[in-house]
Amino acid sequence: MKPAPLSYARASDVGHALALWREAGPDARILAGGQSLLAGLNLRLAEVDGLIDISRIASLRTIDLVGDTLRIGALTRHADLERSDLVALHAPALAQAAPLIAHPAIRTRGTIGGSLAYADPAAELPACMLALDAVIVAQGDGGERRIAARDFFTGVFETGLEPFELLIAVEIPVLRPGRAQAVRELARRSGDYAMAGLVAAADVTPAGLRDVRLAYFGVGGSPVLARAAMAALDAGRPVAEAEAALDDDLDPSDDLQASAAMKRHLAKVLLRRVLADLTGTEQGRPA
Ligand SMILES: Cc1cc2nc3c(=O)[nH]c(=O)nc-3n(C[C@H](O)[C@H](O)[C@H](O)COP(=O)(O)OP(=O)(O)OC[C@H]3O[C@@H](n4cnc5c(N)ncnc54)[C@H](O)[C@@H]3O)c2cc1C
Structure with a gap:
């Protein structure tokens, strides 16, 4: 399918893009890589008045x-x-x-x-x-x-x-000395949207992980900071306690990728894996 008729303008710089956008009105959209927007327009899942192409700025x-x-x-x-x-x-x-x-x-x-x-x-x-x-x-x-x-x-x-x-x-x-970052996701096939995913960062100290950040995706309406699990790890609690805390942190819904129950399970699997990545140990604690 092709999109419904719409206007198109290419912006030469940021000021020009903003001026073109005002002129085209609030129902015009910015076009960047087009990988989500054009797919939606072609399938007529989205309708817009016009496109302001910023891709050449x-x-x-x-x-x-x-x-x-x-x-x-x-x-x-x-x-x-x-x-x-x-x-x-x-x-x-x-x-x-x-x-x-x-x-x-x-x-x-x-x-x-x-x-x-x-x-x-x-x-x-x-x-x-x-x-x-x-x-x-x-x-x-x-x-x-x-x-x-x-x-x-x-x-x-x-x-x-x-x-x-x-x-x-x-x-x-920027990543400060002694801090590590790790990303894991579980998808049905390579390239699919994830059933669940996790981005983690922490200071890796001999006493354990500190200032832990756990941001999940695919398990909520927006990316979710797993605050209770983060607090458990910051306090040096066992990984199993952090896993249990995820039950309070996450409230996923069923979607096309996986059921809510599956997502809850995968979130715990991902936690174990990123902790192993961050610490370089299977136990998920600094050696
Ligand atoms: C088959 C398929 C699989 C995909 N799988 C994944 C995946 O696994 N993970 C993933 O993250 N993404 C996935 N995507 C989406 C892809 O990463 C897109 O590139 C991304 O979501 C949108 O980037 P874009 O530059 O193409 O934005 P566009 O499609 O051009 O724009 C997307 C939206 O953002 C707005 N917008 C764009 N840039 C700006 C800006 N600078 N300021 C204000 N508004 C702006 C547009 O108006 C539009 O509403 C997939 C897409 C497809 C088609």
Whole structure:
């Protein structure tokens, strides 16, 4: 199928994109990699008045180290994250997550900004933002606005972006010495959306894990911070207690990928696996 008739305009820079968007009205959409938006339009699952194509704004396809922060432009593609030395060094969770997204053809076009603005609860990158304490940078007519990742994902396919606000970048604190990150997911087939997934970060100390962050995806309406399990691990409680705490943290629903009961089970399996990844031990505790 083809989309319903709509207008199309290509923006040359961020200011131009915002002006074109105002002109086209609130029912026009930003077109980035098009991997979610165009599929929805072609299947007539979504209808929009027009498209503002930002895909050629080169200044938004950047990865820069700015002090203690890795700043990644909104048009950075999933494949760029896979290949970047800066990402591998300073935000390894993103380098681990990117190859789990869909298939190479989609990763070649899909962008980090598109993934975050789309806010699919089963997507990898929103959970990475939550686990890594990222800040989302948006730009509207009034200038730039910074939104903590924990406030950004507000519901199923919903974000804290205001009308006519463009997501222009994300800012991620760089990995500090002694801290580790790990990403795991379980999908029916390679490239499918995950039945459940987990992005984790923690300081690995001889006394145990500290400042633990556990951000699940595919198990709620938006990425979920497993606060009770995090607190159990921070307090040095056994892994089994952290697993049990997930029953309080997570309230998944059945979906096309798996039943709620299956997702609860997989969340615990994933916890064991990321703890082993973080610590390099089978027990999930520093040796
Ligand atoms: C078969 C298939 C499998 C997939 N599997 C996965 C998967 O396993 N995991 C996963 O995470 N994703 C998956 N995706 C989605 C893919 O990763 C998309 O690339 C991503 O969701 C959207 O990025 P995009 O750049 O293509 O955005 P687009 O499709 O261009 O846009 C998506 C939405 O975000 C808005 N938007 C885009 N950029 C901005 C911006 N800078 N500011 C404000 N709004 C913006 C658009 O208006 C639109 O509403 C899959 C897609 C397909 C088709």
